[in-house]
Amino acid sequence: MSGVVAADGSILHHSGRHLHANDGPGGVIRTVVSAARTSLGGIARSSLPVGIAVAAQVDPRTGTVVHAPNLGWRDVPLARRLSEELGAPVAVVNDARAATIAEWKYGAGVGATDLFLLILGTGVGGSAVMGGQLLEGATHAAGEVGHMPIIAGGRRCHCPNWGCLEAYVGGWAIAERAREAVRADPENGAALVARADGAPQITARTVFEAYRAGDLLAGRIVRETERFLADGVVGIVNAFNPSVLVMAGGLVAGMPEFLPIVESAIRARCQPSAAGARVVAARLGEDAALVGAGIVARDYLAPP
Ligand SMILES: [Zn+2]
Structure with missing residues (x-):
């Protein structure tokens, strides 16, 4: 999606376009350019700085997409190519980091100088603001807690x-865990399979829906998920020592019950120095990455 981000973090001229990874960089860039032109067409100034958030490893200094597994890209100079097309300065930022900046400046983390944003979606991502600065890391990937091992030799x-x-x-x-569970226990898994219209179609969403409908097997999957999540969050909060843990992503929206579970795990099991971290739900929803990209463009590219 694209839009113009105002000085107060609100979005003007919101529009959505679908990108197709198999269009290659050229096709994706054409779509992005046309979306940006549509958004910019709604206001008089076409030379506004442009920010773009990408689900990828990004070098924010050069605006290069280093590696985007979902798009199949390596080393695409996205900022340079978009800037040539749009005639405006362009900043490129990783989407989780953009969301973190947005929640910090205009969302659930306003006023915090040390926060961690944990994103629970199809994947698990995160990034940290420490001492009032986005924590970068050697290759701008600090905070990738989704790939913190919690079970030795596990899945x-x-x-x-x-x-x-x-x-x-x-x-x-x-x-995947739910599909394995219904294969191992077809009798108790029958309701979940029926709800999803076949075992291969089971998603996290169907598991949560079945859990709400009182399904025992789905309930077991949710309880296990809570235990894994609690273990992970205790490690994250001990390691980063945030004052605020912002929980974002589709799974948190679909299962707000995770928040109190996470909070009580932090209180009971974190180091005493870290155990006071507040747990809050993200406020900006799906707009967070867009707002964050706008903030990055404004703060790093706009003339003073
Ligand atoms: Zn991993």
Whole structure:
């Protein structure tokens, strides 16, 4: 989606376009350019700085997409190519980091100088603001807690490792665990299979819906997910010592019950120095990355 982000963090001229990874960089860039032109057409100034958030490893200094597994891109100079097309300065930022900046400046983390944003969606991501600065890391990837192992020799992850937090509580992993559970226990799994219209179609969402409808097997999956999530969060809060943990992403929206579970795990099991961290739900929803990209463009590209 694209839009113009106002000085107060609100979005003007919101519009959505679908990108197709198999269009390649050229096709994706054409779509982004046309979306940006549509948004910018709604206001008089076409030379406004442009920010773009990408689900990828990004070098924010050069605006290069270093590696985007979902798009199949490596080393695409996105900022330079978009800037040539749009005639405006362009900043490129990783989507989780953009969301963190947005929640920090205009969302659930306003006023905090030390916060961690944990994103529970299909994958598990995160990033930290420490001492009032976004924590970067050597390759701008600090905070990738989804790939923090929680079980030695555990489930295969989508990264090169086994036993990662994401391999248990990511949306894809919840679905995978549920499919295994219904195969192992067809009798108790029948209702979930029927709800999803077939075992291969089971998703985290169908698990949560079945849980709400009182399904025992779905309830077991949710309880196990809570335990894995609590273990992961205790490690994150001990390691980063945030004053606020912001929980974002589709799984949190679908299962707000995770928040009090996470909070009580922090109180009971974190180091006493870290155990006071507040747990709050993200406020900006799906707009967070867009707002964050706008903030990055404004703060790093706009003339003073
Ligand atoms: Zn992993």
